[in-house]
Amino acid sequence: MASPIEFFSNVEKDSWVHRMDPRVKIIMVVCLGSLPLLFSDPWYLLGWFLFFSLLLRSAKIDIRPIIALFYGALIMVFVYIMYGTFLAYPEDVLALAKFVWRWGPLVATDIGFYNGLILGSRLLILLMPVVLVIATTEPSQLAKGFMKMGTPIVISFILLATLRFLPLVFEVATRVMEAQRVRGLNYKTFKERINNFKFLLLPLFINTLRQSRTLGLAVESKGFGARKWNEFYRDFSMHKSDWVTLTALALFVLAVVYVRFGLNLGWTAIYRP
Amino acid sequence: MQEPTPQVVIDIHDLSFQYPRGTTPAIKNINLQIHAGEYVVITGPTGSGKTTLAICLNSIIPQLVEGEYSGEVMVGELRAAEHPVHELTAVVGMVFQNPEDQLFSLNVTDEVAFGVENMGYHRAEIIKRVDEAIEKVGLVNRRNYSIFHLSGGQKQKVAIASNLAIAPQILVLDSPTADLDPISSREVVNTLLDLRTREPSKTFIVVDSDISDVITLADRIIVMDNGEIVLDSTPVDLLRNHFHELDKLGIRMPDHIRMMHWLSSRFPELTAFHLEEEKVRQILEEYTSSGRLRFTLPPSARSNSAPDNPVVRFKDVSFGYSNGPTILEKVSLDIQHGEFLAIVGENGTGKSTLMKLICGLIQPVSGIIETSGVNTTTSKLEEVLQHVGYLFQNPDNQLFMSTVEDEIAFGPRRRNCPPEEVADRVNAALDMVGLQDSRQQHPFTLSRGQRQRLAAATVLAAQPKLLLLDEPTTGQDQVALDNLMHLTQHLIDDLGASVVMVTHDMDLVARYATRMIILDKGKILLDGTPLEIFSHKQDILAKVSLKPPCMISLTNHLTGNNDCIPNYKWAVDGAIIA
Numbered sequence: 001m002a003s004p005i006e007f008f009s010n011v012e013k014d015s016w017v018h019r020m021d022p023r024v025k026i027i028m029v030v031c032l033g034s035l036p037l038l039f040s041d042p043w044y045l046l047g048w049f050l051f052f053s054l055l056l057r058s059a060k061i062d063i064r065p066i067i068a069l070f071y072g073a074l075i076m077v078f079v080y081i082m083y084g085t086f087l088a089y090p091e092d093v094l095a096l097a098k099f100v101w102r103w104g105p106l107v108a109t110d111i112g113f114y115n116g117l118i119l120g121s122r123l124l125i126l127l128m129p130v131v132l133v134i135a136t137t138e139p140s141q142l143a144k145g146f147m148k149m150g151t152p153i154v155i156s157f158i159l160l161a162t163l164r165f166l167p168l169v170f171e172v173a174t175r176v177m178e179a180q181r182v183r184g185l186n187y188k189t190f191k192e193r194i195n196n197f198k199f200l201l202l203p204l205f206i207n208t209l210r211q212s213r214t215l216g217l218a219v220e221s222k223g224f225g226a227r228k229w230n231e232f233y234r235d236f237s238m239h240k241s242d243w244v245t246l247t248a249l250a251l252f253v254l255a256v257v258y259v260r261f262g263l264n265l266g267w268t269a270i271y272r273p
Numbered sequence: 274m275q276e277p278t279p280q281v282v283i284d285i286h287d288l289s290f291q292y293p294r295g296t297t298p299a300i301k302n303i304n305l306q307i308h309a310g311e312y313v314v315i316t317g318p319t320g321s322g323k324t325t326l327a328i329c330l331n332s333i334i335p336q337l338v339e340g341e342y343s344g345e346v347m348v349g350e351l352r353a354a355e356h357p358v359h360e361l362t363a364v365v366g367m368v369f370q371n372p373e374d375q376l377f378s379l380n381v382t383d384e385v386a387f388g389v390e391n392m393g394y395h396r397a398e399i400i401k402r403v404d405e406a407i408e409k410v411g412l413v414n415r416r417n418y419s420i421f422h423l424s425g426g427q428k429q430k431v432a433i434a435s436n437l438a439i440a441p442q443i444l445v446l447d448s449p450t451a452d453l454d455p456i457s458s459r460e461v462v463n464t465l466l467d468l469r470t471r472e473p474s475k476t477f478i479v480v481d482s483d484i485s486d487v488i489t490l491a492d493r494i495i496v497m498d499n500g501e502i503v504l505d506s507t508p509v510d511l512l513r514n515h516f517h518e519l520d521k522l523g524i525r526m527p528d529h530i531r532m533m534h535w536l537s538s539r540f541p542e543l544t545a546f547h548l549e550e551e552k553v554r555q556i557l558e559e560y561t562s563s564g565r566l567r568f569t570l571p572p573s574a575r576s577n578s579a580p581d582n583p584v585v586r587f588k589d590v591s592f593g594y595s596n597g598p599t600i601l602e603k604v605s606l607d608i609q610h611g612e613f614l615a616i617v618g619e620n621g622t623g624k625s626t627l628m629k630l631i632c633g634l635i636q637p638v639s640g641i642i643e644t645s646g647v648n649t650t651t652s653k654l655e656e657v658l659q660h661v662g663y664l665f666q667n668p669d670n671q672l673f674m675s676t677v678e679d680e681i682a683f684g685p686r687r688r689n690c691p692p693e694e695v696a697d698r699v700n701a702a703l704d705m706v707g708l709q710d711s712r713q714q715h716p717f718t719l720s721r722g723q724r725q726r727l728a729a730a731t732v733l734a735a736q737p738k739l740l741l742l743d744e745p746t747t748g749q750d751q752v753a754l755d756n757l758m759h760l761t762q763h764l765i766d767d768l769g770a771s772v773v774m775v776t777h778d779m780d781l782v783a784r785y786a787t788r789m790i791i792l793d794k795g796k797i798l799l800d801g802t803p804l805e806i807f808s809h810k811q812d813i814l815a816k817v818s819l820k821p822p823c824m825i826s827l828t829n830h831l832t833g834n835n836d837c838i839p840n841y842k843w844a845v846d847g848a849i850i851a
Contacts, residue, residue, distance in 0.1 A: 012419050140378045179671035182663040184687040199673040207669055211374045218375035223362035228393025233386035233403050
């Protein structure tokens with residue numbers, strides 16, 4: 001399986017998204033990340049999913065190194081479905097359900113099932129534009145983009161540190177689990193994972209903490225505390241293509257808002273196929 | 274005319290520091306002056322206070338690390354403790370041990386620029402400084418590389434460049450080569466050598482328990498033990514007059530220095546003490562050709578194993594990750610009982626993959642692997658691991674129980690040993706690693722050295738038939754390494770175990786291994802005893818950037834037929850002085 005750190009190899013590729021100014025990407029992730037929230041109709045959400053898949057593909061992004069993240073999101077989708085299915089709906093809503101199954105205090109409905117599915121799918125879809133931007137931008141460029149847009153240096157830096165450190169946590173976890181498996185702890189079955197998870201936490205925490213401490217000291221030793229981060233070696237400026245992208249994005253946002261509110265499409269309070 | 278005394282750039286008075294949970298001060302009563310342009314090596318065993326002293330210089334202590342601080346550190350005109358770290362950045366640069374942990378950006382140029390950008394310079398100045406720093410460390414043609422595509426040595430050079438760009442007067446390097454393979458170490462040392470010539474007024478302070486790499490660079494060596502400075506002199510004076518004290522402290526020294534010391538103690542007319550390997554070789558040649566010194570050649574070493582009874586058998590094994598390149602290609606290999614096999618080769622040649630295949634952590638794409646008679650592909654991991662012990666580089670990856678006692682007992686319990694036997698094995702292992710008094714402690718409350726010993730104890734108690742050692746020299750001083758090797762030898766001699774070790778340390782291979790294989794591009798390039806390979810295959814070793822151990826290079830011309838003496842101990846034990 002590809003290592004999570006290899007996800008950052010995507011940054012070195014070249015595509016129309018890679019070439020964008022980081023500020024345009026930030027605006028894009030905010031817009032594309034919030035627009036799907038306006039929709040609840042599963043068919044429209046499927047449309048968003050396909051649209052983002054196409055964007056990821058056009059940006060030449062290989063998501064295999066972080067596929068675990070998507071599996072994690074799928075687990076969340078499952079949790080939402082379970083939650084939605086057994087949610088205690090009022091009797092007037094239950095009356096609309098085509099399928100009702102009661103077992104003691106638990107009431108499962110098709111309405112709940114579909115609502116859970118919709119909520120979970122939105123989460124999965126939200127992940128996709130975030131991946132699009134992270135996979136196509138150097139973390140430091142992204143942080144500098146935030147800085148140039150007026151975000152306080154500390155917040156920009158926290159974002160940068162998070163992006164730099166998350167894959168390291170995955171790496172440490174993989175190494176610790178390997179070492180523990182050799183000593184006889186298994187993580188193969190679901191039950192083993194649950195039972196042995198407690199043994200993973202402390203070494204993971206200690207090792208990650210040690211690495212983050214060194215990273216923090218190294219960064220501080222290079223004068224980060226001076227908070228004078230304002231001119232950069234690699235400067236960036238808006239090109240014609242960035243303005244074109246921004247204009248296209250603005251038109252797209254207007255079109256989506258019109259479809260949703262002007263035509264009143266894509267929203268359903270209670271979905272029943 | 275008398276030369277002016279160099280300016281004092283660091284002046285330390287009565288410095289002591291104790292960590293919040295420490296029972297004794299990490300450093301105490303340090304008084305020290307360091308001058309501009311000096312190249313100082315601070316050495317000492319693990320836990321002697323070297324790193325603590327180093328991070329007092331740029332005020333990480335006490336500004337970022339709390340504890341009881343007393344005394345004074347003056348850096349130029351600045352009282353270090355009164356200034357936040359960033360105010361000292363322009364004066365004191367700091368390079369940390371592991372390049373992986375200290376690089377913050379994903380790209381060489383961004384990383385080198387990070388420090389200068391933090392200083393608030395204008396863009397033109399940032400560009401000038403970054404370009405100069407990249408040129409100084411010789412990374413011009415890699416300036417746009419992702420850091421993931423750099424070797425360990427190149428990453429460490431990026432860390433050095435990012436400090437150079439800030440142009441501090443003092444550069445502190447904490448064990449800069451400790452986590453690197455020999456090729457990467459050489460790269461870093463050559464860079465430091467070059468910088469010294471180019472920037473003669475810059476002060477370099479290198480902290481390391483192994484002085485092998487930096488010995489020829491140093492003007493001065495400061496030796497620490499138990500938080501105090503115990504020796505402070507020139508390298509020649511220290512190595513000639515305080516050799517045994519350094520040895521006792523566990524400072525790792527190259528064999529040519531040991532040989533030089535031995536020669537000067539046996540031949541009083543040798544008044545000069547040389548630090549360069551080439552000079553020592555010349556003296557040896559002179560004395561052996563004149564007949565005053567003769568070495569006994571070792572017998573052709575043969576493995577003490579019983580043939581055709583392998584503990585590990587690889588048959589045409591290939592491996593590669595899905596959609597990735599082939600890492601191992603049709604490797605066939607038998608590892609016999611009682612054998613001590615060293616696997617060497619450049620980074621990325623498949624050494625670690627081979628170890629993971631042996632213990633069944635990963636499965637081959639094709640071919641058959643049998644470990645202790647168990648097929649690793651068709652059997653469960655537990656069955657494969659029944660007789661395997663694996664000692665990882667970082668002990669913290671493999672410790673997970675809540676007491677030292679339970680940690681050691683875990684292996685025997687997993688192997689279904691009766692409680693009395695578990696208790697016996699725990700006691701024996703605790704005795705061997707000297708942790709009997711800590712048996713109820715949480716493993717993570719032990720020092721790093723103790724945790725390394727505990728990890729070794731967990732393997733010992735499990736009494737494996739096969740022990741896998743992953744880079745055992747990393748982060749260990751000589752005493753700790755000797756202890757580990759003693760325990761390993763115990764497993765081989767008393768329990769008939771086999772050992773497979775991945776290492777970059779050729780001295781270690783020459784001293785302990787009975788057989789070595791050299792991997793290159795996923796294939797076995799050479800397979801034989803260390804003595805055979807080091808003596809007769811030096812041209813092939815050079816092709817894969819491996820250098821024979823120091824004693825081999827020193828002695829391979831002395832006997833006339835390319836036979837060599839494998840290690841310092843063998844040389845001096847069998848030396849005949851006319």
